[in-house]
Amino acid sequence: MARMMTYVFPGQGAQRKGMGGELFDEFAELTSQADEILGYSIKTLCLEDPQSHLNQTQYTQPALYTVNALTYYHKIVESGRTPNYTAGHSLGEYNALLAAGVFDFRTGLLLVQKRGELMSRAEGGAMAAIIGLSERQLMEALSENRLDRIDIANLNSPAQIVISGPKAEIDRARHLFDGMKEVKSVVPLRTSGAFHSRYMKEAAEEFGDFLHAFDFEEPVLPVIANTTARPYRYEEIRKNLRDQITGSVKWSESIRYLLGRGEMEFEEIGGGRILTGLIQQIRTEAGPLVTEEERVGMKPADAGGTASYASAGVITVPAAPVVSRAPLIERLAVDEPSPAGLGTQTPAWIRIKPANLGSPEFRRDYGLTYAYISGAMYKGIASKEMVVRMGKAGMMGFFGAGGLKMQQIEEAIRFIQGELLPGQAYGMNLVHEPAEPHIEESMVDLFLRTGVKVVEAAAFMTITPALVKYRAKGLKRDENGKVTSTNKIIAKLSRPEVAEAFLSPAPERITAKLLEEGKITREEASLLAEIAVADDLCAEADSGGHTDGAVAYALMPAILKLRDEMMEKHRYAKKVRVGAAGGIGTPDAALAAFSLGADFIVTGSINQCTVEANTSPEVKDLLEQMNVQDTEYAPAGDMFEMGAKVQVLKKGLFFPARANKLYDLYRQYNAVEDIDEKTKIQLQDKYFKRSLQQVYDEVRSYHPPHIIEKAERNPKIKMALIFKWYFAYSTRLALSGNPENKVDYQIQCGPALGAFNQWVKGTELESWRNRHVDEIALRLMNETAELLNRRYQSFVQAAANE
Known part of the structure; x- marks a missing residue:
């Protein structure tokens, strides 16, 4: 039985001199922001209260809001846990909404400042x-x-x-x-x-006018409203905040409603025990309020079109018609009278919510609301803006660090860290560099130096020293003696033998060499032997970019079975979760992934055709028109000699055919000079738009000397360098949107985007200019949950009619 957690935030009356303590220094930037808005030192007010202002409403409310918020951020950083629900008593409701992403810290403080000012005017x-x-x-x-x-x-x-x-x-x-x-x-x-009476009507009306100056986001967690004792509806956010000033705070009913959702724990955030005591009284004197679960209405189309949710805590369905390896939803059995025709005492059907899809442990470990990740796309196509939007929406995005310079990557890291609040998740891509392992190590050193805690390991065929070094740093034993990791690796792979390597402890030879070189400590080397290299795996089926063309229905069961075997073999204390990627562009595909046992899903191609993707408008225009049959396999430029493949867009483009032609020539000949004259002219005039010598001169200008020395000694290597230039050239053309050489665009993409285009055809998302990565994710998760609800109900009805 899954236990759920509600964070509750106290309101006016919980203030005390000294509240906040060291939090103001811990979150100095937010404290400074508060000082700028309020025009006085919030730290001095809370800790010293030199002018005895703390108990005056216009000061009390901003002070409590700030301390509640900083306490919440500290809690998230410390525990890494996201609650299932939030609720706040009167003023505390603003902190509950903050925690659910309805507004940011600054907006909330502006609202509370105005609220306190208006309420302080009340006299008599x-x-x-x-x-x-x-x-x-x-x-x-x-x-x-x-x-x-x-x-x-x-x-x-x-x-x-x-x-x-x-x-x-x-x-x-x-x-x-x-x-x-x-x-x-x-x-x-x-x-x-x-307060909270008809006599505050004037203040409420003025506050209502003030609210129109602000835009609000869809709650990513259910927030229980004071005035209704039910979860917030998106379209009623302004109304609830206005009515709360004159309306009753239905705290008792709110807690009873939450108790009725299932096994519920409560934690008071902000200091004090006022609400904790009330909750205990409510448990004793009244108990749970069991109601029919409510589905919250859709967000208006002009505001983005995603849905909000009545509850993240789910009353369970009976034995679900899905693979049981990983929980599709959190379950809580409840018997109630069933719908007509289904018998008199069968488990009740309560609607599944998007936040319940996938593994709750995975969401908790990474501080996510949804088990959803946007994967990395090289050359920063998975942009820093994309990563930030995902983090703010309760999901995780990986920055596409592959192919970028270290300075560009560091700038992206600093931007992301500056935009996201503590506890909001993000990750960086770490691509295997078999020919240049020093790039991997430099990347890992950068991640360690800048405090990057999650990496997506992509295109690895074996475990490398750089991976082991990143894994080793931050390992420690907890109070129970179990090894815990600060730096987490999610390995994206499509072959069982690679999965086995990531599911094994770090190779002893690599650990020994790193220890000998002084790159890890003896304690870190010892701890590495007790854990898998990866915290989690992502089984990548047929997809854009590097792909083995795996079929999800075959790959997922194989990787899950291997994971179970390796867990038993090595007796790991913590479970390695398995996610799914490749081909996920519609609710049906997402549901298939979760039904196969995926603990989380990863999307890629559908995010390349969004406002946030860092590629050219010309590329996005092409992608917007593609269908499921419009892709082709081509050689991977970074692994050209090895014959690795990437999937790319072919509709209207010559790149796939030309790239495959280059690989055929590489296999057929040992030197450029061996190629017949007619073909060489074709390469120079049609493919490269310059002579082969000019291409080689350019290659020599940016490759390190030892690589050029090898090429001068070995004509096959020289030919590979010349041919690989075309892959970098075709990528630059696409990223810049060069109109003259459009046919040579290299656009790595899978058929999932074609399916997505068909799904959103005729809606506001048909145009990529209306597509935002976080809104796509929320819509996809919401409609996946709805699809599961419909499918399950149809199964139950069919069984009843047998």
């Missing part, structure tokens, strides 16, 4: 907590004593309710409730106004 009002009466008893007492100018502000627990209204009316009510034997206590609250 008062509030009091009545402890001991139920809501019904309290309402009856108010009605009988004609205290109809009093509103219920907070329903904190079944027997703790806060009332709000004019000060004279609250004083009358206090005397009334003080005299009732059922009432345990009456506690006046230190507020300047009648």
Whole structure:
């Protein structure tokens, strides 16, 4: 039974001098940002409160919001865990929305600053907590004593309710409730106004106008709204924030709703135990509220077209019609009356949400909301902007570092790290360089120096010293004696023998050599023997770029079986997860991957035809028109001599035919001089647009001397260098969008994009100019979940009709 987690954030009343402590220094950039917005030192206010402002509403609310936010970021960094739900009491709801990605830290602080300012203007009002009466008893007492100018502000627990209204009316009510034997206590609250009541209408209306200046994002986690005690709907974000000022905080019902989702843990974020105590009371006095799961409406088409979700905690379906190697969803068995015709006591059908697809452990380890990754595309086509958008949306993107200079890669790393908040995931691509292993090592040194914690190891055929070095750094034992890794490797592969290498401990010869060279410590060498080289694998079927043309239905079961065997053989303490890549461009394909047992999915080709992809508009125009049959296999320029293949776009292009012709010539001849004169003229006039000597002169200008020396001694190597120039040339043409030599564009791409184009035909996503990588991902995951819901229901109905 999967246990879920809700982070809860306290509101006004939780403030105290000294709150925040070292967090202000830990998150100095955010602290500075807060100071700039507020016009005073938030650190000084919270830690010292020299002017006794901390309990004044206009200061209290920004202070609590900031401390709650910094505590949350610290928690994410420390634990790496993303909650299933968030909720906040009154002001705390802004932190719950922040955690769900509805707005960034700066926007939230601007909203809270304005909210506090408006609410601080309220005068003549008062509030009091009545402890001991139920809501019904309290309402009856108010009605009988004609205290109809009093509103219920907070329903904190079944027997703790806060009332709000004019000060004279609250004083009358206090005397009334003080005299009732059922009432345990009456506690006046230190507020300047009648918050959460009709008397805040003017403030609410002005705040509503203020909200129109802001754009909000779809919640990536379900956020329970104070006013409804149900998850936020995207289209109601502004309305909820406005109505919260005048409406009741339905905290008791909110917690009961969450308890009704399943086995739920709660953690109070921001310091103090106020909400923790209330939650315990609610558990004891009322218990779960079991309701029919609600599907939240779609985001309006003009705002992006993705859906929001009622809940990330799923009530389970019965034995699911999927492979059981990896959980398709988190499960919790519940028996309720079933739909008509399906019997009287079968497990209830509750809708599966996108956040439940794949492995919860994988999501937790990488701090993700969704088990979804955008894979790397070389030469920075998988751009830094793409990586940032994915990280902010609760997913992970890999930057396409292959083929770039170290300075370009470092600049991308710094940009990504500067844009993403602590706990938001990202990774860098590490491509195998069999001919130039020093490039791999330089890349790893850069990653270690800049604090890159996740790499996608691609095109590796064997384990290399650079991989082992990266793996070794950051290894340690936890308090239970298990080896844990700071630096994580997700290996993308398509052959079982390569998977076996990554599922094994690092080769002893490599470990010994690194130790001898002083590149790893003796302790690191010892720890390497207890873990696999990779934390996780990605089984890549037929795809764009480097590919073995594997079939997913054959590859995934083989890799999963091998993983299970290697886990048993080596007795690893932590499970190696297996994801799926290749051919994933529609909900049907994503569902097939998860059904095969994928712990996560990786998309590639569909992301190349987005606004964020760092390739030319001319390339994107071609990709937008392609169909599933419009690709071809061609030699891989970086592994030309080995015969490795990449899949590329062929529609309207000569590159695939010309690249294959070059490889045929390389296999047929031992030197350029051996090629017949007619063919050489064709190469110079049609392929290279310059003489063979000019090509070689250019090659000599950028290859290191030892490579050129080999070429001068061996004409076969020289011929390979000349032919490989065409692959770099064709890539440059495509990236720059050179209009004169369009037929020579090298565009690595798989048929998944053709399927995607057909799926979105006739929608706003038909044009690549409307495609954003994160919005595509969210739509794909949402519709995959919907497809699974429909398929499962059809299976159940079919079985019932047998």
